[in-house]
Amino acid sequence: MGGLRDHESVSELVRRLTAALPPEAVLSRPEERLVYACDGQTLHPGEADVVVLPSSTAEVVAALRVARDLGVPVVPRGAGTGLSGGAIAAHGGVLLGTARMKTILAVDPVERRARLQPGVVNIDVSRAAAPHGLRFAPDPSSQVACTIGGNVAENSGGPHTLRLGVTTNHVTGLVLVTADAEVHRLGECAESPTTADDGLIGAIVGSEGLFGVVTEIVVRLVPGAEEVRTFLASYRSVADAARAVAAVIAAGVVPAAVELMDRLAVRAVEEHARAGFPLDAEAVLLVELEGSVAEVDALQEPVLAALRAHAAIDARAAEDDDHRARMWNGRKQALGALGKISRGYYTHDGVVPPSRLAEALERIAEIGRRYGLRIASVNHAGDGNLHPLILFDRADADELRRAADAGREILSTCLDLGGSLTGEHGVGSEKRELLDRQFDEPTRALFARLRRAFDPDERMNPGKLFPSGSRCGEGRVPLGTKAARGGWL
Amino acid sequence: MAVRPDNEAGVVAALGDASTPVRIRGGGTSAVAAPEGALDLALDGLTGLVEHRPADLIARARAGTPLHEIAASLAPHGQRLPVAAWDRDARGTIGGLFAAGADGLRARLGFRARDILLGARAVLGNGDLVTVGANVVKSVAGFDVPKVLVGSRGTLAALTEVTFRVEAVPESTATVGFEFDDLDPVLDRARAAWSLSLAPSAVVVVAEAGRYRAAALLEGPRQAVTAAVDDAATLGLHRFAEDGSEQALSDERWVAATALDASPPPSPLTRITGRSGDAPMDAHRMVIDVARGRFTAWVDGHAPPPPPLTPLFERVRVAFDPTGRFLAGRGYGAR
Ligand SMILES: Cc1cc2nc3c(=O)[nH]c(=O)nc-3n(C[C@H](O)[C@H](O)[C@H](O)COP(=O)(O)OP(=O)(O)OC[C@H]3O[C@@H](n4cnc5c(N)ncnc54)[C@H](O)[C@@H]3O)c2cc1C
Ligand SMILES: Cc1cc2nc3c(=O)[nH]c(=O)nc-3n(C[C@H](O)[C@H](O)[C@H](O)COP(=O)(O)OP(=O)(O)OC[C@H]3O[C@@H](n4cnc5c(N)ncnc54)[C@H](O)[C@@H]3O)c2cc1C
Numbered sequence: 107m108g109g110l111r112d113h114e115s116v117s118e119l120v121r122r123l124t125a126a127l128p129p130e131a132v133l134s135r136p137e138e139r140l141v142y143a144c145d146g147q148t149l150h151p152g153e154a155d156v157v158v159l160p161s162s163t164a165e166v167v168a169a170l171r172v173a174r175d176l177g178v179p180v181v182p183r184g185a186g187t188g189l190s191g192g193a194i195a196a197h198g199g200v201l202l203g204t205a206r207m208k209t210i211l212a213v214d215p216v217e218r219r220a221r222l223q224p225g226v227v228n229i230d231v232s233r234a235a236a237p238h239g240l241r242f243a244p245d246p247s248s249q250v251a252c253t254i255g256g257n258v259a260e261n262s263g264g265p266h267t268l269r270l271g272v273t274t275n276h277v278t279g280l281v282l283v284t285a286d287a288e289v290h291r292l293g294e295c296a297e298s299p300t301t302a303d304d305g306l307i308g309a310i311v312g313s314e315g316l317f318g319v320v321t322e323i324v325v326r327l328v329p330g331a332e333e334v335r336t337f338l339a340s341y342r343s344v345a346d347a348a349r350a351v352a353a354v355i356a357a358g359v360v361p362a363a364v365e366l367m368d369r370l371a372v373r374a375v376e377e378h379a380r381a382g383f384p385l386d387a388e389a390v391l392l393v394e395l396e397g398s399v400a401e402v403d404a405l406q407e408p409v410l411a412a413l414r415a416h417a418a419i420d421a422r423a424a425e426d427d428d429h430r431a432r433m434w435n436g437r438k439q440a441l442g443a444l445g446k447i448s449r450g451y452y453t454h455d456g457v458v459p460p461s462r463l464a465e466a467l468e469r470i471a472e473i474g475r476r477y478g479l480r481i482a483s484v485n486h487a488g489d490g491n492l493h494p495l496i497l498f499d500r501a502d503a504d505e506l507r508r509a510a511d512a513g514r515e516i517l518s519t520c521l522d523l524g525g526s527l528t529g530e531h532g533v534g535s536e537k538r539e540l541l542d543r544q545f546d547e548p549t550r551a552l553f554a555r556l557r558r559a560f561d562p563d564e565r566m567n568p569g570k571l572f573p574s575g576s577r578c579g580e581g582r583v584p585l586g587t588k589a590a591r592g593g594w595l
Numbered sequence: 596m597a598v599r600p601d602n603e604a605g606v607v608a609a610l611g612d613a614s615t616p617v618r619i620r621g622g623g624t625s626a627v628a629a630p631e632g633a634l635d636l637a638l639d640g641l642t643g644l645v646e647h648r649p650a651d652l653i654a655r656a657r658a659g660t661p662l663h664e665i666a667a668s669l670a671p672h673g674q675r676l677p678v679a680a681w682d683r684d685a686r687g688t689i690g691g692l693f694a695a696g697a698d699g700l701r702a703r704l705g706f707r708a709r710d711i712l713l714g715a716r717a718v719l720g721n722g723d724l725v726t727v728g729a730n731v732v733k734s735v736a737g738f739d740v741p742k743v744l745v746g747s748r749g750t751l752a753a754l755t756e757v758t759f760r761v762e763a764v765p766e767s768t769a770t771v772g773f774e775f776d777d778l779d780p781v782l783d784r785a786r787a788a789w790s791l792s793l794a795p796s797a798v799v800v801v802a803e804a805g806r807y808r809a810a811a812l813l814e815g816p817r818q819a820v821t822a823a824v825d826d827a828a829t830l831g832l833h834r835f836a837e838d839g840s841e842q843a844l845s846d847e848r849w850v851a852a853t854a855l856d857a858s859p860p861p862s863p864l865t866r867i868t869g870r871s872g873d874a875p876m877d878a879h880r881m882v883i884d885v886a887r888g889r890f891t892a893w894v895d896g897h898a899p900p901p902p903p904l905t906p907l908f909e910r911v912r913v914a915f916d917p918t919g920r921f922l923a924g925r926g927y928g929a930r
Pocket of ligand 1: 145146181182183184185186187188189192193204224245246247248251252253254255256257258259260261262263264265314315316318319320321441442530531567
């Protein structure tokens with residue numbers, strides 16, 4: 107089951123899709139398809155034979171019937187901000203975009219739920235809930251662009267998910283259309299949910315588009331906090347900052363957010379956005395407390411004490427709301443800012459136990475020195491989720507190769523320290539060859555059986571998550587064939 | 596035949612012959628006896644905390660470790676399990692908690708059993724030992740199999756080891772409530788409590804014999820709990836008296852007093868559950884978990900049969916247990 111590259115079968119596919127869907131929902135001209143050939147991770151491009159943009163579950167079913175009848179691969183796609191090469195058509199076939207499924211179907215302020223189509227942009231959920239004093243807790247830095255469907259498929263996190271949990275902790279219902287074009291209504295999307303629905307929903311969230319197309323989602327909303335207080339601390343070494351993070355948690359406090367940025371990232375942010383971070387430090391911590399006023403008051407001193415315990419240059423509360431907003435804006439634009447100081451960069455996403463953060467960051471710095479590469483560090487430090495950003499010149503093939511090798515070594519280091527290959531970006535095309543470093547053969551065999559329980563022919567999003575193995579048609583786009591500069595810069 | 600292995604290799608050996616039907620149990624709190632011809636596999640011999648890393652907010656334990664032992668190991672570090680399972684007769688095990696999805700009402704930050712199981716080792720129906728999830732609070736590598744195992748009641752795999760999130764014991768706890776003989780005002784008060792600026796760890800409405808009670812569990816730093824109790828009073832919810840009744844409504848006994856009836860009403864009453872909006876008004880006893888949007892009620896007559904599990908779930912079940920041995924007499928659709 108490879109892509110159908112020959113002209114005749116592609117025309118047949120387009121003809122049938124055009125018959126099944128409204129005309130504006132089928133894009134087949136090369137220039138129309140081009141924008142879908144990359145996602146936020148630009149090293150693994152792949153072009154679809156046709157792009158469809160259905161607007162309802164019924165239209166998704168119609169498109170999937172055609173793909174089923176012709177035995178064609180299907181790749182779901184939201185906004186294409188994914189950073190693991192998950193939303194590209196590695197094997198051709200149909201790319202199914204959710205750009206026309208942007209309706210917020212309902213907001214229920216009493217039960218604190220929102221019912222959404224998958225193409226709804228993350229921040230629009232919180233905007234719709236705001237009049238009721240509610241919000242959607244997961245807040246990826248890409249939240250102004252990424253979709254809820256993409257969040258569900260990747261089980262996305264964000265700076266503020268340490269305390270309130272990532273996407274999976276907030277999904278209570280789903281509608282999934284599987285590769286056989288069957289519709290499955292689960293949990294709070296079902297007429298009468300079964301006791302197994304929570305388990306199925308748990309499996310589907312984070313399945314990277316391999317289990318089917320999610321066409322409707324019910325999420326929990328949480329109340330906005332009465333008080334939000336942000337602290338900024340700076341350190342002479344990254345290791346000191348990392349030790350301060352462990353000290354905060356050890357003090358029994360789970361802040362809403364704990365972000366760590368190193369000097370390189372801070373400098374880029376300051377040039378780009380003037381967020382008000384100190385330029386004289388090797389590392390800064392951005393810590394946020396949320397809750398009732400009395401709760402935040404009570405936690406402020408223990409947090410400041412923990413932040414100061416490890417040779418802090420300075421640790422204090424944000425001056426005012428404006429300072430706080432500038433710092434968060436700076437943090438959320440860190441990737442873009444780094445893109446400006448480099449001709450290419452590669453974002454990684456490993457996890458280590460927070461107690462080993464200092465060690466991990468020291469080892470990453472050492473890897474950078476050994477490969478002769480600059481590596482900036484922007485981390486969701488509270489949960490040990492590292493985003494080392496390897497800077498390189500995309501025009502320099504050797505540097506590109508070194509960047510890829512260094513990246514693999516960083517992820518191996520995370521595993522050696524007892525962590526994980528990915529905390530929020532997913533395995534995708536990018537890390538699939540490393541899956542067997544984290545999971546043994548019997549576990550991968552279980553994953554494969556699970557995939558086939560949803561999709562016996564393995565037509566949904568092929569070429570992702572699972573190592574390439576020996577299957578034919580698994581042609582891999584060689585690293586560096588396309589510009590490796592983030593589409594997001 | 597019954598076996599009670601005391602290590603993981605023993606579990607793998609006991610499950611070696613893939614054709615034998617198996618009934619798994621933990622501490623046996625609620626497990627049903629194995630049917631004729633099935634292997635009775637008790638996992639409460641697999642005990643001990645493997646590791647506890649307070650600063651990483653995780654602990655890892657063998658599946659048969661008693662819940663009270665887990666609590667005793669976490670306590671000296673000022674930590675606890677984020678859920679409060681009702682542990683009748685002190686027999687409950689950590690594996691049984693996750694397998695039963697038994698998580699009571701307390702959820703400090705909204706975390707339930709399914710939210711705190713981070714990783715697991717388990718033996719599948721075909722005898723394979725797998726390691727799923729991760730030993731860190733955040734990971735999206737591979738499929739999220741731990742979530743499928745929560746609530747699987749021994750029908751998918753035998754859990755041998757579990758990694759779970761832990762949390763700090765709050766400095767202070769208080770329960771506030773309101774009682775009346777009409778549901779609507781009680782439900783309104785409960786919803787108001789749910790919106791307190793110190794987010795309650797549990798909010799329920801209990802209905803019995805024409806009386807209705809709203810109760811909210813407040814936890815956190817002492818000054819925050821005190822302030823929240825004052826806020827609640829302005830909403831008409833008052834701290835339960837200091838004569839011990841508040842104590843009776845704390846922690847696991849709080850759970851026992853509400854969701855899990857310590858003295859189940861005599862048959863032919865049946866226990867039903869559903870979305871809070873569908874709560875039956877004529878129940879003999881009813882508990883609405885406001886924060887979760889679910890009710891549990893004891894009603895006359897027999898429970899309607901649960902909706903059948905779907906063909907999709909059946910295919911997922913087979914991925915774990917190809918021969919159906921873990922169903923051991925429970926038909927298709929068991930869970
Ligand atoms: C600047 C920047 C910052 C970022 N910050 C964060 C962050 O803080 N935290 C974080 O977790 N991620 C972050 N990301 C990564 C990315 O934004 C998230 O993974 C996001 O959830 C992807 O959403 P999307 O709509 O762009 O999905 P896409 O990139 O379009 O797709 C991602 C995956 O989801 C699948 N998919 C999409 N929609 C569906 C559907 N309806 N049904 C089934 N499968 C579907 C696709 O097949 C693909 O495998 C960041 C990315 C960028 C560029
Ligand atoms: C009368 C009564 C009613 C209850 N009602 C509820 C309720 O409604 N909701 C609720 O959440 N809790 C309920 N509980 C509590 C719940 O049963 C226990 O908290 C939980 O089962 C843990 O106990 P255990 O270790 O003794 O497990 P057991 O009672 O031995 O087993 C419980 C279930 O989990 C499975 N299991 C146990 N250990 C493992 C393992 N290691 N691997 C795989 N499967 C395993 C068993 O097959 C069984 O299906 C109830 C308890 C009682 C006594």
